[in-house]
Amino acid sequence: xxxxxxxxxxxxxxxxxxxxxxxxxxxxxxxxxxxxxxxxxxxxxxxxxxxxxxxxxxxxxxxxxxxxxxxxxxxxxxxxxxxxxxxxxxxxxxxxxxxxxxxxxxxxxxxxxxxxxxxxxxxxxxxxxxxxxxxxxxxxxxxxxxxxxxxxxxxxxxxxxxxxxxxxxxxxxxxxxxxxxxxxxxxxxxxxxxxxxxxxxxxxxxxxxxxxxxxxxxxxxxxxxxxxxxxxxxxxxxxxxxxxxxxxxxxxxxxxxxxxxxxxxxxxxxxxxxxxxxxxxxxxxxxxxxxxxxxxxxxxxxxxxxxxxxxxxxxxxxxxxxxxxxxxxxxxxxxxxxxxxxxxxxxxxxxxxxxxxxxxxxxxxxxxxxxxxxxxxxxxxxxxxxxxxxxxxxxxxxxxxxxxxxxxxxxxxxxxxxxxxxxxxxxxxxxxxxxxxxxxxxxxxxxxxxxxxxxxxxxxxxxxxxxxxxxxxxxxxxxxxxxxxxxxxxxxxxxxxxxxxxxxxxxxxxxxxxxxxxxxxxxxxxxxxxxxxxxxxxxxxxxxxxxxxxxxxxxxxxxxxxxx
Amino acid sequence: xxxxxxxxxxxxxxxxxxxxxxxxxxxxxxxxxxxxxxxxxxxxxxxxxxxxxxxxxxxxxxxxxxxxxxxxxxxxxxxxxxxxxxxxxxxxxxxxxxxxxxxxxxxxxxxxxxxxxxxxxxxxxxxxxxxxxxxxxxxxxxxxxxxxxxxxxxxxxxxxxxxxxxxxxxxxxxxxxxxxxxxxxxxxxx
Numbered sequence: 137x138x139x140x141x142x143x144x145x146x147x148x149x150x151x152x153x154x155x156x157x158x159x160x161x162x163x164x165x166x167x168x169x170x171x172x173x174x175x176x177x178x179x180x181x182x183x184x185x186x187x188x189x190x191x192x193x194x195x196x197x198x199x200x201x202x203x204x205x206x207x208x209x210x211x212x213x214x215x216x217x218x219x220x221x222x223x224x225x226x227x228x229x230x231x232x233x234x235x236x237x238x239x240x241x242x243x244x245x246x247x248x249x250x251x252x253x254x255x256x257x258x259x260x261x262x263x264x265x266x267x268x269x270x271x272x273x274x275x276x277x278x279x280x281x282x283x284x285x286x287x288x289x290x291x292x293x294x295x296x297x298x299x300x301x302x303x304x305x306x307x308x309x310x311x312x313x314x315x316x317x318x319x320x321x322x323x324x325x326x327x328x329x330x331x332x333x334x335x336x337x338x339x340x341x342x343x344x345x346x347x348x349x350x351x352x353x354x355x356x357x358x359x360x361x362x363x364x365x366x367x368x369x370x371x372x373x374x375x376x377x378x379x380x381x382x383x384x385x386x387x388x389x390x391x392x393x394x395x396x397x398x399x400x401x402x403x404x405x406x407x408x409x410x411x412x413x414x415x416x417x418x419x420x421x422x423x424x425x426x427x428x429x430x431x432x433x434x435x436x437x438x439x440x441x442x443x444x445x446x447x448x449x450x451x452x453x454x455x456x457x458x459x460x461x462x463x464x465x466x467x468x469x470x471x472x473x474x475x476x477x478x479x480x481x482x483x484x485x486x487x488x489x490x491x492x493x494x495x496x497x498x499x500x501x502x503x504x505x506x507x508x509x510x511x512x513x514x515x516x517x518x519x520x521x522x523x524x525x526x527x528x529x530x531x532x533x534x535x536x537x538x539x540x541x542x543x544x545x546x547x548x549x550x551x552x553x554x555x556x557x558x559x560x561x562x563x564x565x566x567x568x569x570x571x572x573x574x575x576x577x578x579x580x581x582x583x584x585x586x587x588x589x590x591x592x593x594x595x596x597x598x599x600x601x602x603x604x605x606x607x608x609x610x611x612x613x614x615x616x617x618x619x620x621x622x623x624x625x626x627x628x629x630x631x632x633x634x635x636x637x638x639x640x641x642x643x644x645x646x647x648x649x650x651x652x653x654x655x656x657x658x659x660x661x662x663x664x665x666x667x668x669x670x671x672x673x674x675x676x677x678x679x680x681x682x683x684x685x686x687x688x689x690x691x692x693x694x695x696x697x698x699x700x
Numbered sequence: 701x702x703x704x705x706x707x708x709x710x711x712x713x714x715x716x717x718x719x720x721x722x723x724x725x726x727x728x729x730x731x732x733x734x735x736x737x738x739x740x741x742x743x744x745x746x747x748x749x750x751x752x753x754x755x756x757x758x759x760x761x762x763x764x765x766x767x768x769x770x771x772x773x774x775x776x777x778x779x780x781x782x783x784x785x786x787x788x789x790x791x792x793x794x795x796x797x798x799x800x801x802x803x804x805x806x807x808x809x810x811x812x813x814x815x816x817x818x819x820x821x822x823x824x825x826x827x828x829x830x831x832x833x834x835x836x837x838x839x840x841x842x843x844x845x846x847x848x849x850x851x852x853x854x855x856x857x858x859x860x861x862x863x864x865x866x867x868x869x870x871x872x873x874x875x876x877x878x879x880x881x882x883x884x885x886x887x888x889x890x
């Protein structure tokens with residue numbers, strides 16, 4: 137027996153089939169479960185080049201000693217050396233031989249990776265990681281099979297949302313059941329593709345029929361076609377689904393008609409249905425003081441259902457009635473005057489009407505409960521934040537109330553469970569501001585989870601403005617590029633171990649890239665979001681792939697893509 | 701073979717040896733009754749004086765024939781000291797100190813090119829040289845690598861020197877000035 141074979145029998149070399157592993161990157165040299173693992177990178181074929189191939193956000197697999205495979209995500213990379221004097225006395229750049237020797241041995245790349253999931257021996261289902269691989273475990277690039285195994289296959293429950301970076305063939309699928317089970321959020325600076333991702337997610341949810349969506353569409357992004365900055369047109373939800381799946385209700389029928397958008401009804405709100413609670417949430421944007429808000433409740437109690445109409449009325453009789461409160465000392469003149477001045481804004485909301493024939497809240501509830509999603513287009517009111525917040529608050533309060541009632545009946549075996557509902561709001565930080573979120577319906581919905589089958593999908597560019605308590609209840613977070621430090625911190629609040637992903641988030645591309653983490657994905661993942669285009673239309677409609685662009689438009693698009 | 705110990709041995713030779721030993725050369729000596737062959741690197745060559753040399757050196761106008769005669773027919777041999785760096789047992793080359801040193805009056809041979817290539821296929825012997833106390837370590841490493849590289853075909857030399865350089869870098873990671881000077885001389889001399 138030779139010495140080699142003798143040694144081999146004592147210390148058997150790794151018998152893993154190398155073809156099963158991706159490109160070897162290095163070995164584990166330290167770290168912890170909470171702070172992540174430290175990988176000493178191999179020198180690579182061209183010594184020192186390995187680090188340049190390893191971008192943050194990439195997946196790696198660590199082969200443990202006990203046949204466990206740990207799935208990790210790269211969170212940071214750095215340059216290290218074995219001797220500090222190398223920094224003061226580096227080899228001459230012209231001395232290629234010495235530099236190569238140094239790069240192969242004395243200096244090395246280091247990667248920090250956060251362990252996320254572990255695949256136990258003889259198990260197909262990855263589990264959350266509770267231990268870490270042993271020293272000197274080999275780290276290799278995750279191959280496509282690994283990633284596919286973690287994110288599952290696209291089926292009725294899983295919707296294809298994009299591909300991991302540099303793995304164009306591997307689909308990342310979001311678990312829709314889990315996505316709607318808790319409130320979710322789409323965050324990112326403006327212009328990073330929030331609405332495209334949201335539209336993709338919504339089309340997946342509507343197609344699956346797992347929940348109906350009530351979309352408060354501030355900028356007319358979701359209902360009908362939308363053009364991007366290059367002028368390319370994309371289909372809206374109404375073009376992808378028939379009227380049994382998606383209805384568009386408009387607050388501004390004129391603009392909708394001018395734009396050629398088909399709509400299935402106009403929303404009118406009767407003055408007399410408005411309650412002080414509908415307006416109290418606007419205290420911030422209307423700069424109503426606490427005294428003024430309290431005065432609203434007083435007026436409602438004393439004036440009855442017509443309180444708002446009387447407040448806005450120029451009628452002498454109504455004014456006299458109000459003046460009486462002042463004379464009796466129930467109300468200060470300044471308070472009433474301020475309320476009336478601030479309420480002038482309601483006069484410009486054309487959808488507020490004295491007489492409304494149909495109770496649209498009930499109609500909307502019935503539609504939502506029967507699985508029809510509603511896009512509420514704001515038209516010209518999209519730029520009117522008080523109008524947007526008022527309508528969103530008004531409808532959500534009432535629909536939520538109906539859901540609570542229906543759910544309670546179902547508890548008492550007196551009716552069916554209400555169909556799950558996802559309410560989509562933009563500029564969410566205005567609704568979920570720490571000062572008001574305790575009192576608003578949106579704060580309540582976010583906190584009560586899916587108790588009453590209603591969840592939120594918040595779309596926002598300033599997550600730092602959202603109440604921490606609400607933020608911590610957001611189950612799935614889809615985050616495009618954010619660079620404000622406080623926004624980044626907010627996105628990671630309440631996600632254990634995710635702070636390691638900060639660097640990943642701050643390094644996303646400005647468009648079509650997003651970090652998805654939380655309830656609906658087994659582990660955080662950076663994706664290049666799938667194209668919202670003919671292929672997705674075909675999948676949604678189940679028909680042939682066809683583009684709504686003409687050839688001329690395609691040429692223009694290609695030019696724009698190439699030359700900006 | 702004059703004398704030996706586990707870490708090395710010294711042999712004697714006369715000047716007209718067909719192959720004059722050189723500093724850094726790889727040589728081999730039989731040991732364990734021919735079971736193993738010890739491989740070493742020459743690290744010192746001593747030419748001592750004797751009584752005749754002392755007398756001759758004082759003599760004026762010495763004819764050239766006298767000088768040549770004295771050189772060829774020395775009373776005291778040239779002493780060549782060798783650092784043991786490994787041994788061969790059968791077909792296996794082992795880098796490390798031999799189990800037994802060679803015994804006196806054994807014949808010492810220079811390693812063939814194939815022996816050198818086979819032995820220097822691994823670089824563990826560099827640690828033995830670096831750890832030796834009584835040798836000019838830097839110079840010996842440069843000279844030994846020069847021989848080992850020269851034994852290889854030209855196309856293999858660069859890779860060999862890189863592997864050797866990596867091993868040196870690992871061994872000298874805490875003494876960069878020494879490493880730097882060795883690496884620089886390797887490039888100049890090979």
